[in-house]
Amino acid sequence: MNASSATEPRTTPLCQAHRRLDAKMIDFGGWLMPVNYPAGILEEHKATRTAVGMFDVCHMGEVHFRGARAAEAVQRLVTNHVGKLYDGRAMYTVACNPKGGIVDDLIVYRVKPDHFLIVVNAANIAKDYGHFVQQVGAWCEIRNASDETGLISFQGPKAQACLAPLTRAPLATLKPFHFLPEVEVAGRPAWIARTGYTGEDGFEIFCAAPDAEPLWQALLDACAGVGGRPVGLGARDTLRLEARLSLYGNDLNDETTPLEAGLGWVVKFEAGDFIGREALMRQRDAGLARKLAGFVMLGRGIARHGYPIHDPSTGAKVGDVTSGTVGPTVGKNIGLGYVPTALARAGARLLIDCRGKQTEAEVVEGPFYRR
Amino acid sequence: MSENVPNDLLYTEDHEWVRQDGNLVTIGITQFAVDQLGDVTQVDLPSEGEVLKIHDVFASVESVKAVSDIYAPVSGKVVKVNSPLLDSPEYVNEEPYDGGWMAQVEMSSPGDLKGLMTSAAYEEFLKDHED
Numbered sequence: 001m002n003a004s005s006a007t008e009p010r011t012t013p014l015c016q017a018h019r020r021l022d023a024k025m026i027d028f029g030g031w032l033m034p035v036n037y038p039a040g041i042l043e044e045h046k047a048t049r050t051a052v053g054m055f056d057v058c059h060m061g062e063v064h065f066r067g068a069r070a071a072e073a074v075q076r077l078v079t080n081h082v083g084k085l086y087d088g089r090a091m092y093t094v095a096c097n098p099k100g101g102i103v104d105d106l107i108v109y110r111v112k113p114d115h116f117l118i119v120v121n122a123a124n125i126a127k128d129y130g131h132f133v134q135q136v137g138a139w140c141e142i143r144n145a146s147d148e149t150g151l152i153s154f155q156g157p158k159a160q161a162c163l164a165p166l167t168r169a170p171l172a173t174l175k176p177f178h179f180l181p182e183v184e185v186a187g188r189p190a191w192i193a194r195t196g197y198t199g200e201d202g203f204e205i206f207c208a209a210p211d212a213e214p215l216w217q218a219l220l221d222a223c224a225g226v227g228g229r230p231v232g233l234g235a236r237d238t239l240r241l242e243a244r245l246s247l248y249g250n251d252l253n254d255e256t257t258p259l260e261a262g263l264g265w266v267v268k269f270e271a272g273d274f275i276g277r278e279a280l281m282r283q284r285d286a287g288l289a290r291k292l293a294g295f296v297m298l299g300r301g302i303a304r305h306g307y308p309i310h311d312p313s314t315g316a317k318v319g320d321v322t323s324g325t326v327g328p329t330v331g332k333n334i335g336l337g338y339v340p341t342a343l344a345r346a347g348a349r350l351l352i353d354c355r356g357k358q359t360e361a362e363v364v365e366g367p368f369y370r371r
Numbered sequence: 372m373s374e375n376v377p378n379d380l381l382y383t384e385d386h387e388w389v390r391q392d393g394n395l396v397t398i399g400i401t402q403f404a405v406d407q408l409g410d411v412t413q414v415d416l417p418s419e420g421e422v423l424k425i426h427d428v429f430a431s432v433e434s435v436k437a438v439s440d441i442y443a444p445v446s447g448k449v450v451k452v453n454s455p456l457l458d459s460p461e462y463v464n465e466e467p468y469d470g471g472w473m474a475q476v477e478m479s480s481p482g483d484l485k486g487l488m489t490s491a492a493y494e495e496f497l498k499d500h501e502d
Contacts, residue, residue, distance in 0.1 A: 041435040041436065300413065302413060
């Protein structure tokens with residue numbers, strides 16, 4: 001990966017592989033990424049739900065924390081309980097600012113008692129690394145390994161069966177949110193984590209950046225026979241939204257708190273003195289003024305990021321859609337948006353302003369899709 | 372990529388096609404437009420009888436990725452719409468020049484057609500606009 005300039009988007013080690021697959025490439029947050037391959041978003045979505053979808057996530061960031069105080073440093077940064085992790089165990093969490101706003105949503109991996117890996121969103125690598133170093137840089141070694149690390153996500157009901165022939169790692173006993181460091185995949189050193197962003201079973205495979213392309217090719221060959229496909233950002237969005245997984249920059253940002261975002265389950269006040277703890281306790285005690293609601297469209301219309309949300313009883317604008325799309329597997333148009341708490345209850349009605357057409361939507365709780 | 376641009380149609384810079392039959396024109400979107408949009412999941416059409424002014428938005432196409440407006444290539448009255456698209460928007464992807472047509476319009480100013488491109492001109496236009 002090359003240093004970025006003002007105009008040229010950065011490329012991942014898989015850029016040539018995407019071009020050979022005739023992907024449609026777009027500049028996404030400063031990265032040249034495949035939005036879809038010739039099969040199209042709906043076929044890619046379906047392949048992931050029924051067989052295997054392969055995703056280039058090399059652009060995501062990897063930051064290593066090493067040293068006797070590494071656990072303490074990570075706990076200072078994140079809201080979930082780092083003390084509950086053990087070697088080979090990972091967890092989803094957020095890092096907050098002192099006001100409780102979300103700096104980023106993350107996965108923390110405990111490699112050893114004195115070695116943690118945090119995987120961060122691509123668009124936030126510089127911000128997060130700066131924040132980590134500023135807050136706890138004196139406590140342990142913090143190294144940004146993003147440029148030298150490749151990451152491929154291999155997701156779907158047939159992911160395990162397709163990956164198994166390429167590795168001696170014991171996949172069958174690897175549980176969700178667990179990982180195996182220092183294994184081999186297709187003869188290359190790799191780490192295998194049972195994590196993902198699609199609502200399916202699956203794996204994320206870390207490797208050295210130069211190994212990403214041969215690994216990608218081996219994985220592509222391994223899943224082609226069962227209907228596996230490479231999947232671009234387009235279907236990545238429909239898959240994650242059906243599973244109701246938040247996207248930083250859309251559903252989460254520096255101004256939204258994890259409590260408002262429905263991520264209260266990753267906030268463990270007893271975990272330690274993490275940044276944002278007091279602000280979040282105050283918010284919890286005072287009650288939430290707004291919450292991130294999931295909704296299904298009742299009328300014709302596809303909600304999109306930024307569409308206004310109105311209260312049907314008063315007609316007043318009460319919020320904005322943060323994510324919205326077609327849900328190809330659930331067969332409904334779905335979305336997320338922050339609304340006053342009273343309107344965030346299951347069954348509540350909202351009006352989504354789809355380019356001037358007021359379209360009714362119903363609030364639903366939980367994921368739109370469960371495997 | 373070789374483009375699918377039938378030579379019996381006229382084209383707009385917004386990637387609509389127009390098939391003329393006397394004073395009636397049939398309107399749809401081109402293969403190029405469809406390739407850019409990806410999977411079409413919803414089509415909104417005008418009402419029959421609606422009067423269109425050239426360049427007005429008269430329909431919209433939603434793909435998984437985004438929503439796109441369709442502009443009237445001519446002025447006139449909508450005499451027929453392809454209502455099966457409301458339930459089967461995939462026709463736009465599968466047969467953009469046939470089953471994917473959107474509306475039939477009776478022109479009020481047939482001179483509007485002079486502003487449209489021939490297939491040869493549209494192919495040139497596409498070449499100039501390739502990334």
